[in-house]
Amino acid sequence: MEEIKVAGITLDVDITGDGPPLLYLPAESFGPLHTPFLIGLSEHWKVYAPRHPGFDGRTPPDDFRRIEDLAYLYLDLLGALNLDRSILLGASFGGWIAMEMAVRAADRLSALGLIAPVGAKLGNREERDFEDIFAAPEHENLEILFAGNAPDYSEFSDDEMTEAGRGKQYLAYYGWKPYLHNPSLARWLHRIKVPTHILWGEADGFVGPDYGERLAERIPGAKLDVVSDAGHYPQIEKAAETVSLLANGPCAVQ
Amino acid sequence: MQVWQFSEMAYHPGWEELGNSLRNVIPSRVYDPKIGADLYHRYLDEWALCDELGINIMVNEHHTTATCTTSVCTIPMAILARETKKIRLLCLGMPIANRMDAVRVAEEYSMIDVISRGRLEMGFVKASPFEVTPANSNPATLQERFWEAHDLILKAMTTHDGPFNWEGDHFQYRQVNVWPRPYQEPHPPVWMTVSSPGSAKLVGEKGYVIASLNTGYAATPTIFDTYRKSAKAAGHEPSPDRFAYLAIVGIGKTEEEGRRRADQILDYSRTTPRAAHHFFFPPGYVPPEVLGREMRNPSTRMVTLRDGSQTVMQTGSVDEYIDAGIAFAGTPDTVYAQIKEFYDHVGGIGHLLMMGQGGHISHEDTVDNLTLFSKEVLPRLAEL
16 A cells, blocks of 8 residues: 555555556445455556545545545546556446546546446436435345345454444545535536446446446447346456456457 | 423324334324324413413424424524513524525524514534434534534624625625624524533533533533533633533422323433434444444444443333433422432533423423422522
8 A cells, every 4th residue: 555645635545466557446335345356457457546535534625525526636646646548447436536537537548447336417306316325224225235245244343344434424525415426427428538338236226237328328439238146346246257347348448 | 590491392193103213204194284283382382381480491403203393493483582571592403504504594593582682592503413314414514514504603693784705615605694683792692512522622612501411410420521621721611501401300299290290201202212223323423433333233222320321212211211310300399309419410500401391291281390390499490
């Protein structure tokens, strides 16, 4: 883990592997369960995986509180690392940030990977695109987020549970209202000009594959792959298959 | 000591049908507006009686719940500002981090202060955790929004030379200019509720009245001591009139009658935990370690007794609640002795926030409860 300071923010960045650069923006939760996926990615790419401000245990500055702040931070990080022709990959909340980056500036990107991203409002005002995980018991959340391999919290350490609590806190901090979306994002998805690969767990009960289909229609040329026997985090439940799909899809383009 | 009569204007007729969920997700088809209208008038009559009895009035608000149908605290307050003439009126309070229009709060409070000819006491509260959902208020930024709203409301009530600009993180206005200005100078007294030493410290720094609700023998002394230290350090005198404590009060001609009344009112306390667990732990409203713990092992709401043991809040007996210092009940002599003992234990209180109505207690019992208290206990407390 390296500490990198960008735009006044200190980031912990996990840098592993060798190959073309890939910036991975993680999902909101279950950091410790992502290790096999990150190892898998590092067999194909040089992976840069930062932890989002707030989620990392540091309190973000007062003027850092919106999704666009994260987008500009990671665009600056690409510059600070001098990464050109980088793959940008984001999962769930991280996928939202990745889309916000790609509609703003794609000149450092070679391809975009999105694993069940939130962030774009595609339904009408009385349809919720994303299940309200803040208004349900945790055991129900785990049921909709996982296809059948939900983590057992009794096996988590106290620190890991605190990290889970902090993940929820900062998901709320950046995404409470409007709920996990930027009302302007859907309008500008056509600006994503790089090859885009969207992956979705077939059994995702938090935001279903039908949302993925509608999202793919809005991003020029996007390829959608649905991963069977996986929920909202195919990178956890089907780590090898998810890596393989990414390595053989649009993100493989050089 | 001043005394304030508090009721949540409960819709208890719906409790049985609603079972273990009395908040947040309950369908309003359970509410019969004809019964509700009778209840509103009954509760307002009981408050109006307080004007004759010399007991001040306290209202609060909750949302989407059958435990409290005061969904807008300034509505009963506005009615009582006109219906009463003597006693003081406390809103405890206004959930200012959940009210998206802070200037409107300044307007409502100012208007009530003028109509009541300066009898308003102005509570600012963070509100219970289950209140973030009805307001869709971001719990991760609630604390900072609370203090920004506080700053803006006070500036709006005390600025009398035309509009000012406010472009903060949470509230933006270009022409803040509140009419009418409040009756009291510079503004009605400010009260804040606290439930932890951390928030007591912040309120002490401001020197406001601190109200501790049902915190009992176990938790109250630390909260009050923290306030005292913090107030002194900031140059404020932590005199008894800075300290308020809320308890259930049941009083009767016999011990049995007083305890029966308290037992009925205690359904207020027993219904508090009757809501889905996750609404009690909004992320950021509680620290991440607490949230993480609750995600793994959902806890049961408990009441701490004097010897440090605990009982389940939802099923606690009247004896246990008396032992905990959350209920004062019995004959006037007993109730006075219980209050005095608690008063001494916490180092003095200037305000007893008395829940003399709650749960299934009848109108007749409530009137008798308040009247007996006024005649037999109030004069003795006035000397404390």
